[in-house]
Structure formats: structure tokens, C-alpha cells
Amino acid sequence: MFPKKVYIREVGPREGMQIEKKNIATEDKIKIIDMLSECNFPVIEVTSFVSPKWVPQMADAEEVAKGFKRKTGTEYQAVYLNTKGIERAQATEKFDLEGVISITASETFSVKNTNRTIEETLIEMDNRIAVLRENDIPIITLTVMTAFGCNYEGDIDPNHVISLIERALKRAESQDVFVKRILLGDTVGWAKPPSIEHLVGEVQKRWPELDIILHLHDTRGMGIANAYAGLKMGVTHFDSSVGGLGGCPFSGEGAAGNIATEELVHMCHELGIETGIDLDKLLEVTAEIERLLGRKLQGKLLHGGTLESLRKAGSK
């Protein structure tokens, strides 16, 4: 039922930090990334090569890339939107760029976030694939944003999501692209455990050969319960951010961000599921970020302490 091992992608340095209003010094970002590397994440999302006009916090992407130390065993990813972003990222020679094709289940969210309707996104996919190929980037993941619901359109019908995935996969296959993973994104925190169970179950039934990545937000406090539901369904890949850093430009001011990595890791370990991640070191990163930002983060584990550390203290 539970997977033996899960793979957690740490998205704090990019998705988490990009929404921070206070500018975080480049050297602090580098320090955090290097500390995260010491925790043995399989994947860290480091930065974003996009226009600093839209995401000012990521304006130092090149310097961050130059500064952080790659560690063997960890993949370092960066976000890019177009050829220019790819070229900037590739020029740094620090990334394991992954090709993502992306659709959004909510039409309104799609237009607001990407300036394209769902139909336009599907058509544009051919260009996206061509650009990724030209730049020798392996196309690994089909991402579905707002897969469970959206603040503009409310609950999203899972049948609509399944048919969208079907269309996107077919379109990719017609170009000889066969992804390995489907990312189900609860972009603005609409999922609940039964909807996770249902959509994950449907995707597993139809595409048993593909891995599922759950990208969960804790906007309404149900994120860890949703992750638990995913684990029970055998999901092996999760996105999360250290401390629960982040938020969402499409949620309210002060809304919680991604699920907190340390809470996810802690729960996995308590359930006997391997993550390969050094949880004590990860809590040091959380503490460091709280010092840097001068506030308590959403993740509760830092101040509660891990059960494993309490067990060890008790047995002394």
C-alpha cells in the first residue's frame, strides 16, 4: 500500500522564495541551497530563468547558479519559460534541465497565468516540444496545474482532467514524445483526501506505466492529509518546500504555500517510508531560513521536534 521509498523534490529556493517580498541576498540563497544539498534531496529546484520584471526575487538566477555547489546524487533543476530562459540556464552549466509540458485544468486560471486558453496550450505544445528538442532537453513530465480546483472556477471535474491528460499525452505521442511522469498540481489548495484518492486512482488505472508526482499546497491546512492519501495510494513522487515557504500569487495575501518538506519527510519516516533525506539537517535549514526572514515559517516540526529525536533522547 505505502511505497517503500518516495522521491521528494525540494522547491523552496524557487517556488518558495519567489513570492517573498523582501529581497533575499544572493549569498543567503546560495547558502540555503548548499545546506539543502547536504540533506540529500534527489532533486532541488534552484531558481528560475524568467524576466526579473515578473519575478524580481529571481533576478539573480545566474549568480545563484554560479555560487551553489553541485552535490553528487542530487539533480538541480531550474524553471524557464522559453528559449531565452533555456539558454540562460544552460550557459551556467549547473543544471540538469528537465523538459516539462504543461497544461492547466482550469480555463480561467490558464488564461490568467499563461495568457493562453487550454486549446491554445495544447496547440502551443508542439512548439514547446520542438524548442525542448532543439536544446537537447529530455521531456520527462506532463504537468497538470489546478488539477483539483481553482479559485476562479471552483472544483474541477476529474473526468475533465483525465480527458485533458489523454489529449496532452496523445499530442505528445504524435511527436514521438513519451513522458515518464504526470504531475498533478493542487496549485491553489483545492484538494482533499477523497479527491486525491479518486484522481490518483484514475490516473494509475489508465496509465499504470507512468509515475505520479503530487504537487500539494497547504493553503487550507489539508496538505499533509492529502499527502497521506497519496502515500496510501502508492504515490512515489512529491514536491514540497522547506518550512512550507511560499504562497501563491493566486491565493490571498499571507496564504500558506507548498506543504512543508520537513513535515512530509517526518511523516514518511514515521510510516516506515524511506526518503533518503537527513531530517535533522533539514530542520537546520528551516531554522536558518527563519533567521534570515525574521519570522516563524508555516512548518510546525522545527518547534515541535522530531519524534525520532525524542525517542533517542528518551532512551539515553
Added chain:
Amino acid sequence: MFPKKVYIREVGPREGMQIEKKNIATEDKIKIIDMLSECNFPVIEVTSFVSPKWVPQMADAEEVAKGFKRKTGTEYQAVYLNTKGIERAQATEKFDLEGVISITASETFSVKNTNRTIEETLIEMDNRIAVLRENDIPIITLTVMTAFGCNYEGDIDPNHVISLIERALKRAESQDVFVKRILLGDTVGWAKPPSIEHLVGEVQKRWPELDIILHLHDTRGMGIANAYAGLKMGVTHFDSSVGGLGGCPFSGEGAAGNIATEELVHMCHELGIETGIDLDKLLEVTAEIERLLGRKLQGKLLHGGTLESLRKAGSK
């Protein structure tokens, strides 16, 4: 599988506030209690008639009792340890006092928290029952503290908990006391969904006629996942605190408190489970407490917004 309706006891004014270091003005406490009454809770734990030496924040119990307005349909509870506390509470004529007999599953925690071993607690139970009877307080609940684990002793064996419950119930029955409910307290946040499922299942199997109350803390971010596990097992009674107010003197400084009532209510409503509670009004209480305390509380829903409000806004 899910219950049709759950009964949530709001413990914020007592268990939540008692750990606040900053003194909360009596009139502010009264205001919060009255606002909570407007949310239609079946039960509110209002205050504690204990020594102000031990719990300074509750020194104004009489004034709080005098000030708040009782609302039809809500039971108002107060905590007391001994005859003196009962007399103080009864003198105010504002409470629906409930008789609780209490045991602690962890021997070390029992001694540190109550100055009695488990065996001494069981023997003392006869006196407790006598005192409650003398004061005409109906004995409703058997409380088991640290039912899942404890920072001193680590994980607690569920078989030990079951046998303790058995002994406590027998001892009570020998005095013609038949409780209606068993409260399983995850006092310092050691539960995880499978341990909830296991212990709740065992209690249901042995004592199907008794209701279970889950008293959950969110010390390590698993509280709502644990509540979900309880709901799936059909648990109908929960304790929680508005905003996730509180903490625990036996957890670390800054550790999270009880599960946040608004997150529990929101999850129930999203699962189609009735609570009778007005969630929008409850979020006004959370906002008011954030203003009073001058800090963001642990509960995330206030800043994320309810899905129901977003659905309504979207359909306009």
C-alpha cells in the same frame, strides 16, 4: 464510513489561552467566548478553576464566568482539579460541569503532570468519583492522556492503553459509574494516521457502546491527517482550538497547539460531514484573536479562505 455529523468542542479559551505568556485582558477573553458562542459550538471549554499560581492566565476565571453570555444549544465547560475548583465553578452558575475521570498512559508523564503514578491514579479514582457525586456532577468521560506516545517514554503500546482503559472502566463500574465516552488524547503530538486507525479500531471493537473523542495536537503537522483518519473510522467527537491556539508545557517553546478548529470544521464540511458550526463567523474569531495577540496563528485557513466562500464568489 464518515459520520454524518461530528461534535466539536472548542477548547481555545481554556487549553489554548492558558499557555499564552502575555496576559489576555478579561474583557477580551469574554469577547472571544461570546464570539465563539455565535458560531454554534455544541461545547465550549471556557476557563479553568485552578490555582493562579500554576496557571496565571486563568486567574480571572470568576470574572470571565460572570462576563460571558450563555447561548442556548451550547454547553459551557470549565476545568477543575478538586472540590475547591468545583465549588468555585458552581458558584458562578454559568457552567454545565461534566465529570471526567482521567488516566495517563505514560507513567513518567503521569508523575510529571499529576504527581501520581498510573497505579496511584487508579486508586485515587474512587475519591474522584466520590467528589463528583457529592457535587452532583454527571460522570460522562474517561480521558486517556498521552494515549499515543509521550516525549519521555516514546511510543505507547496500544495494548497497554487498552488494558488501562479496561482497568479504569472496571474500577468505575465497581462504583456504579458508567461513562459514555472515551477521550483518546494525543497530548504531545505522537499520533500518526495508522496509530489512530489502530487504537480507535480496538476501542470501537471492545466498547462499541461508547463514543470516542479524539483530542489531537498538531505538534508535528500531522494533526489534520490524524483527524481525517479518525473521521474515516467514524469518530464523532473532536476537541480543537480556534486558530490552533495553544501549545503544551511538555512540548518545546513555540510548539504548535491543538489542531485548529477552523481547519477541522472546513475539512468536515468539504467531506460532507455536518458540524453545525458557522465557519465564516469562526474565521472572524480567528482574525480577532490574531489582532489581540498581534501575531499570525498556526491555523492556515484564515489567510487561505474557505473553499465555500471561493465557490460562492466564483458563481456570482
